[in-house]
Amino acid sequence: MDINDLVRENIKNLKPYSTARDEFKGQASVFLDANENSYGSPLPANYNRYPDPLQLDLKDAISKIKGVPIENTFLGNGSDEAIDLLFRAFCNPGKDNVIVLPPTYGMYEVSANINDVEIRKVSLLPNFQLDMEKIAETIDQNTKLIFICSPNNPTGNSINREDIETILTNFKGLVVVDEAYINYARQKTFIQELTEYANLVILQTFSKAWGLAALRLGMAFSSRKVIDILNKIKPPYNINQATQDLAFEALKNISQVNDWIKESVAERQRLSDALIDLKIVTKVYPSDANFILVEVTNALQIYDTLVNQGIIVRDRSKVTLCEGCLRITVGTKEENDYLLNVLKNIS
Ligand SMILES: Cc1ncc(COP(=O)(O)O)c(C=O)c1O
Numbered sequence: 001m002d003i004n005d006l007v008r009e010n011i012k013n014l015k016p017y018s019t020a021r022d023e024f025k026g027q028a029s030v031f032l033d034a035n036e037n038s039y040g041s042p043l044p045a046n047y048n049r050y051p052d053p054l055q056l057d058l059k060d061a062i063s064k065i066k067g068v069p070i071e072n073t074f075l076g077n078g079s080d081e082a083i084d085l086l087f088r089a090f091c092n093p094g095k096d097n098v099i100v101l102p103p104t105y106g107m108y109e110v111s112a113n114i115n116d117v118e119i120r121k122v123s124l125l126p127n128f129q130l131d132m133e134k135i136a137e138t139i140d141q142n143t144k145l146i147f148i149c150s151p152n153n154p155t156g157n158s159i160n161r162e163d164i165e166t167i168l169t170n171f172k173g174l175v176v177v178d179e180a181y182i183n184y185a186r187q188k189t190f191i192q193e194l195t196e197y198a199n200l201v202i203l204q205t206f207s208k209a210w211g212l213a214a215l216r217l218g219m220a221f222s223s224r225k226v227i228d229i230l231n232k233i234k235p236p237y238n239i240n241q242a243t244q245d246l247a248f249e250a251l252k253n254i255s256q257v258n259d260w261i262k263e264s265v266a267e268r269q270r271l272s273d274a275l276i277d278l279k280i281v282t283k284v285y286p287s288d289a290n291f292i293l294v295e296v297t298n299a300l301q302i303y304d305t306l307v308n309q310g311i312i313v314r315d316r317s318k319v320t321l322c323e324g325c326l327r328i329t330v331g332t333k334e335e336n337d338y339l340l341n342v343l344k345n346i347s
Pocket of ligand 1: 204
């Protein structure tokens with residue numbers, strides 16, 4: 001398949017914004033080309049200068065950890081930015097459509113609505129796996145993107161690998177596999193499959209296992225053509241210098257991140273085992289993420305009781321297939337103990 005056939009005509013013809021730093025490459029000591037403050041910045045670092053638009057040093061460091069070449073890596077202001085840019089690059093408003101698989105992460109639908117792109121929903125099966133027949137029936141020649149969240153938010157399960165591979169092989173648009181929670185999963189990432197499928201886009205983020213939600217840094221890995229298009233249409237300096245510097249530092253701390261992942265996974269098991277023993281809990285869904293979907297006897301009342309004790313969880317009880325459920329992020333051991341204690345006292 002040729003990715004160029006999927007790109008919107010106006011994006012194909014777009015002459016992208018050219019930054020001062022795009023126009024000059026080489027060595028120089030006096031930069032009078034970008035109307036920056038030549039005198040300095042109130043902060044110690046080089047914050048008076050615009051950041052590298054392509055974040056090459058940071059991408060190089062990410063590449064060493066992920067094993068994905070720089071030219072197959074896009075960085076966004078959160079993965080939410082990558083999601084929005086995929087719509088803007090590939091979906092003609094009022095004409096094209098995308099497929100989402102609810103219950104799932106809400107931003108796919110919000111981004112579709114912002115971009116005036118038709119959204120086609122194919123519910124997951126009751127076991128939270130893909131309804132392959134329905135998906136096949138729903139695709140038409142204007143379907144540009146399919147969003148598969150694995151592990152899925154809010155259900156917590158990984159999607160069967162063979163099903164994702166079947167879609168990658170047969171679908172003529174882009175398959176976006178959102179791996180925001182992959183570090184907590186038993187299932188392995190699709191990164192190894194990037195060389196096999198030109199239509200695969202993998203989203204990952206620094207907001208979860210890396211503990212950097214405040215920095216707003218998301219990754220998209222894909223074939224060179226898709227990455228080039230995202231880079232062509234992104235705001236020129238979408239990743240600020242502070243984020244680039246701090247993420248670069250954080251990448252040196254991978255052993256700390258791995259320890260947290262191990263601890264979260266152990267706590268996820270302990271919390272799941274303890275929850276299912278409670279009277280008010282009717283079901284605990286297995287999780288491959290850092291949260292657990294829990295069916296309870298009276299979601300609204302339990303939610304309110306938790307709020308009154310200063311504990312906030314996510315009420316998903318009105319979401320199709322999650323009726324009566326709360327989504328609970330795995331906390332620290334102390335937070336989980338406190339949560340369990342409060343829940344034990346609800347009858
Ligand atoms: C499945 C999924 N994808 C993406 C995101 C957003 O990631 P980011 O913080 O990188 O925008 C979230 C956040 O909750 C998520 O659950």
